[in-house]
Structures are given as C-alpha cells and as structure tokens.
Amino acid sequence: MKITINGEKRVVAEYPEPRLVSDILKDNGFKVSMPCGGAHKCGKCRVKISGSVSEMNENEKRLLSDADGYRLACFARAEGDCEITLSESKGAVIMSDGFCADFLSEPFGEKYGFAVDIGTTTVAVYMYDLKTCLKIGQDAFLNPQQSFGGNVISRIEAALLGHADELSRLIADAIEESFKKLCAANGVSVKDADSAVITGNTTMLYLLLSEDLKCLSGAPFEISRYLGEYIAAEKCGFCGFENMTVYFPKTMSAFVGSDITCSLLASYELMKDCSAALMIDIGTNGETALMSGGKLWCCSTAAGPAFEGAGITMGSMAVNGAVNKVWLENGELSYTVIGSEKAESICGSGLIDAVSALLKAGIVDKTGRIDNCSEKYPRYLIECDEAPAVKIGDSGVIITQKDIRSVQLAKAAVCAGIYSLLSVCQITPDNVERLILAGGFGSFINPENAGVIGLIPKELAGKTVVAGNAAGAGASAMLLSKAKIQLGERLAQKSETLDLSTSPLFNEKYIECMSFE
Numbered sequence: 001m002k003i004t005i006n007g008e009k010r011v012v013a014e015y016p017e018p019r020l021v022s023d024i025l026k027d028n029g030f031k032v033s034m035p036c037g038g039a040h041k042c043g044k045c046r047v048k049i050s051g052s053v054s055e056m057n058e059n060e061k062r063l064l065s066d067a068d069g070y071r072l073a074c075f076a077r078a079e080g081d082c083e084i085t086l087s088e089s090k091g092a093v094i095m096s097d098g099f100c101a102d103f104l105s106e107p108f109g110e111k112y113g114f115a116v117d118i119g120t121t122t123v124a125v126y127m128y129d130l131k132t133c134l135k136i137g138q139d140a141f142l143n144p145q146q147s148f149g150g151n152v153i154s155r156i157e158a159a160l161l162g163h164a165d166e167l168s169r170l171i172a173d174a175i176e177e178s179f180k181k182l183c184a185a186n187g188v189s190v191k192d193a194d195s196a197v198i199t200g201n202t203t204m205l206y207l208l209l210s211e212d213l214k215c216l217s218g219a220p221f222e223i224s225r226y227l228g229e230y231i232a233a234e235k236c237g238f239c240g241f242e243n244m245t246v247y248f249p250k251t252m253s254a255f256v257g258s259d260i261t262c263s264l265l266a267s268y269e270l271m272k273d274c275s276a277a278l279m280i281d282i283g284t285n286g287e288t289a290l291m292s293g294g295k296l297w298c299c300s301t302a303a304g305p306a307f308e309g310a311g312i313t314m315g316s317m318a319v320n321g322a323v324n325k326v327w328l329e330n331g332e333l334s335y336t337v338i339g340s341e342k343a344e345s346i347c348g349s350g351l352i353d354a355v356s357a358l359l360k361a362g363i364v365d366k367t368g369r370i371d372n373c374s375e376k377y378p379r380y381l382i383e384c385d386e387a388p389a390v391k392i393g394d395s396g397v398i399i400t401q402k403d404i405r406s407v408q409l410a411k412a413a414v415c416a417g418i419y420s421l422l423s424v425c426q427i428t429p430d431n432v433e434r435l436i437l438a439g440g441f442g443s444f445i446n447p448e449n450a451g452v453i454g455l456i457p458k459e460l461a462g463k464t465v466v467a468g469n470a471a472g473a474g475a476s477a478m479l480l481s482k483a484k485i486q487l488g489e490r491l492a493q494k495s496e497t498l499d500l501s502t503s504p505l506f507n508e509k510y511i512e513c514m515s516f517e
Contacts, residue, residue, distance in 0.1 A: 197479045430459055
C-alpha cells in the first residue's frame with residue numbers, strides 16, 4: 001500500500017501490511033503528540049485520514065466524541081492506500097522568563113553559552129554573550145519525546161522496551177537544532193559557542209545522556225549518577241558543537257532532579273531569610289521544597305498530566321483557543337480565551353478557575369459530584385457519555401464528571417505532598433512565610449482559586465510569589481557565575497528527600513485532600 005502524508009513535506013511510503021497510523025508518522029519523521037504514550041486513554045492524537053483504513057471501535061468513538069473525519073493515530077490502521085492530513089499545531093504558551101536575584105558574574109565559558117531547561121512537556125533555551133553576560137536570544141518548544149507519553153513513567157517504560165536510543169536522539173537533536181538557530185539569528189559561529197548548562201528532572205537528563213534507566217523504574221529508586229559534572233558536548237549528542245563543554249547541575253534523587261536544584265538557586269534570596277518557605281513547581285510532577293530551621297527538604301508527587309490537558313475531555317496546553325480564565329460574575333460563568341480566538345479547549349489555569357467557580361456556584365459539591373439537579377444554573381448542565389457535565393458559559397467548552405475526578409487526583413497529590421513536608425518539620429501552613437510558585441504552569445494559576453480547590457492549603461494563597469521559569473533562571477545563573485554553580489551543589493548536597501511512596505502520612509493526607517473542603 002501507499003501512504004501519502006500532507007504536512008511540512010510530502011512523503012510516500014510503501015507498507016506491505018496494515019500498520020498503525022502513529023507508527024507510520026514516526027517512521028517518516030512526523031511528530032504526533034500522544035500524552036498517554038499510545039495507551040488509548042487521552043484522545044489527543046487526532047489526525048484526518050481518507051482512504052483504506054480500519055473501522056473505528058467503540059473506545060475510539062468514545063474518545064473522539066465528534067469525529068468529523070478525524071481518527072486517533074493510536075487506534076487507526078492503514079489497510080491500503082491512504083492520505084493522512086496532520087492538523088496545524090498551535091504553539092503552546094511556554095513560560096521562559098524567570099526570577100533570579102542579582103549576582104556577581106564569572107562565567108565558566110569565554111565566548112557564548114546556553115542555558116537549557118528540559119521539561120517533560122516543554123523545553124526552554126537561553127543564549128548569552130559571556131563577554132557581557134547579557135542574554136541575546138531565547139527559544140522554547142515542546143519536548144519531542146511526547147510521542148512516547150506525557151509523563152516520565154511512560155518514557156522510562158519506553159526506554160526499557162528498547163526505545164532509549166530514539167528518546168535520546170529526539171531530545172539531543174531538538175536542543176542542537178535550537179542552539180544552531182539561536183547562533184544563526186545572532187551571527188555567531190557554532191565554534192564560538194563554548195559552554196552550556198542543562199537542567200531538568202532526573203529522567204530527562206538520564207535520557208539525554210543515554211544513562212541506564214533501570215534504577216528509576218522500581219524500588220528502592222536509588223540513582224546511579226547524581227551529576228554535577230562537566231561533559232563534552234559531543235558526548236551529549238551535540239555533534240556540531242565540538243568546542244562546547246556542558247555542565248549538568250547536581251540532582252537530588254530519582255524524582256527530584258536538577259531542575260529543582262536550579263529553581264532553589266533562583267529562589268534562594270526569597271527563601272533564606274524566612275523562618276519557613278515553600279517552593280512548588282507544579283507540572284506533570286509536583287516537586288516541592290521546604291526550607292525551615294536551617295534544613296532543606298524536598299519531595300516529588302505524581303500529579304499526572306491533567307493540568308497540561310491530557311486526560312481532560314477538552315483539555316489542552318496553553319495554546320491559542322484555550323480557555324485560560326473562568327470566574328462567576330452576576331450569576332454567569334465568564335471566561336477569557338488565549339489569543340482571543342474562538343474557544344476550542346481549556347488549559348490548566350482555566351481548569352483550576354473553572355472548578356473553583358463551579359464549587360462557589362454549588363454546581364459541584366465537596367465530594368466532587370456535579371449536581372445535575374441544580375435549579376440555580378440549569379442552563380449550564382448537560383450530559384456527556386451518559387454522565388453529568390457542565391458548559392463553561394457560551395464557550396462551547398465542557399467539563400465532565402470524569403474531568404472533575406482527574407482534577408481531584410492531581411490536586412490531592414500536590415497538596416498531600418505539601419502537608420507531608422510540613423509534618424517532617426513539625427510546622428503548619430500558618431508557619432510558612434512565603435510560597436514560591438515556579439514553572440510555567442505555576443506562573444499562570446490564580447493562587448486564591450488554587451486554595452479554593454485545595455491544590456495548595458488555603459492559608460498559603462495570600463503568601464505567594466511567582467518565580468516564572470525558576471529552573472531556567474537558575475541554570476542561567478550557573479552559566480554566568482561559577483559561584484552559583486558552587487551554591488547549587490551545596491543546596492543539592494544539603495537537601496533531604498522525603499520518600500512519599502513509603503509515607504503513611506502522605507497516603508492519609510492524599511485521601512483527605514481528595515475532597516473540596
């Protein structure tokens with residue numbers, strides 16, 4: 001059979017037998033987002049297909065809801081000649097700016113350097129002129145490893161099933177392409193790019209460095225390499241940068257990576273003078289650090305990708321067309337949309353606002369149940385797959401009962417992690433002087449609404465400071481200051497990781513935090 005793919009380029013491929021569309025796209029170098037890693041759960045790998053293709057089963061129909069010529073790439077099999085049309089992807093709003101206090105500069109490179117934050121979902125890259133210590137460019141893009149799943153667990157599993165080299169190549173090629181693009185934009189020869197600092201969670205760094213991930217796949221989760229190392233760029237997969245040395249900041253544990261080391265470094269001036277200060281980076285994982293009484297404790301919870309759109313019926317990342325703010329005003333559910341376009345989806349910040357508004361309106365009760373008999377707001381109540389759902393104003397976007405449950409699971413994990421750290425230091429939320437919200441998602445959420453739904457303890461909502469992409473800011477500080485590299489290493493060595501998987505308190509709090517009280 002012949003497959004024709006319309007997109008950035010036209011490819012004709014020959015296949016002797018039926019093949020999954022997702023595999024065909026991968027074979028031909030096209031990127032398709034599959035947050036669930038092809039497990040038939042998220043319904044996000046929509047493509048248009050015409051020609052000889054397998055019949056749609058009931059599970060695919062349920063995930064697609066409104067097919068209109070679309071199929072899910074992880075379900076559909078090309079059985080003969082087909083034409084596959086990829087939807088034009090919308091660029092996500094990726095937080096690239098971050099706060100970091102002033103410092104004396106002493107770069108470890110001499111000419112030009114890069115700071116990179118590899119997130120599970122997004123990657124941010126910054127370019128600096130090391131002679132002036134000024135930022136001269138930046139770039140941001142989606143992590144291309146998403147085709148293997150939207151979380152670290154799915155990528156660890158994929159690596160152990162034989163895809164480690166492919167995962168490594170995907171991220172190395174994407175970062176190198178970004179380096180070259182920034183060099184070209186600034187008229188800089190790649191030979192003059194001599195240094196970089198690359199941070200990220202432990203799994204992302206291990207994948208880039210082709211490190212064995214077995215130690216991350218099961219108890220006792222004792223990592224084989226803590227980094228804090230200078231490595232030649234060629235050994236990181238950047239073959240076009242022969243004069244570059246890359247510094248990888250020290251990680252703290254299997255699931256508390258050097259992105260938290262860098263975030264703490266960037267936030268250090270905001271935390272060090274407080275009797276107790278918390279920093280939270282809320283993403284696919286909810287990493288939390290507590291500085292109190294001269295000690296530093298960290299933990300990581302599997303919040304899941306709900307706040308990044310995966311598993312939410314009309315969820316998406318922060319792209320144009322996504323509802324990003326929702327509020328109750330004069331008995332109406334009002335909203336705003338990124339890019340002021342027609343609403344097509346809802347992103348994490350909008351999801352938190354929406355659930356908060358539904359709680360205030362009494363449409364959702366403290367158990368998370370949608371009251372489909374509500375007399376006050378009947379115009380917003382509908383059914384989806386024979387279960388209650390709510391319309392967000394006149395946006396056309398809905399939130400289902402299943403979506404509410406997904407939010408409960410995610411927010412309970414983050415909040416239970418916070419309470420677990422506070423318990424170790426024998427303090428309460430009232431004792432915390434400052435809460436620093438780091439990361440792209442954390443920078444856009446409404447703290448009050450985060451408190452209403454129980455993503456954070458309500459007592460902390462008025463104590464928040466937004467730090468932006470603190471991991472990227474900390475990596476930049478290390479690039480520009482050898483002293484910051486040393487401070488980062490001291491913070492990593494000083495930290496103690498609380499293992500939530502063996503914590504009875506976490507399990508107890510997780511159940512408690514599930515309700516909206």
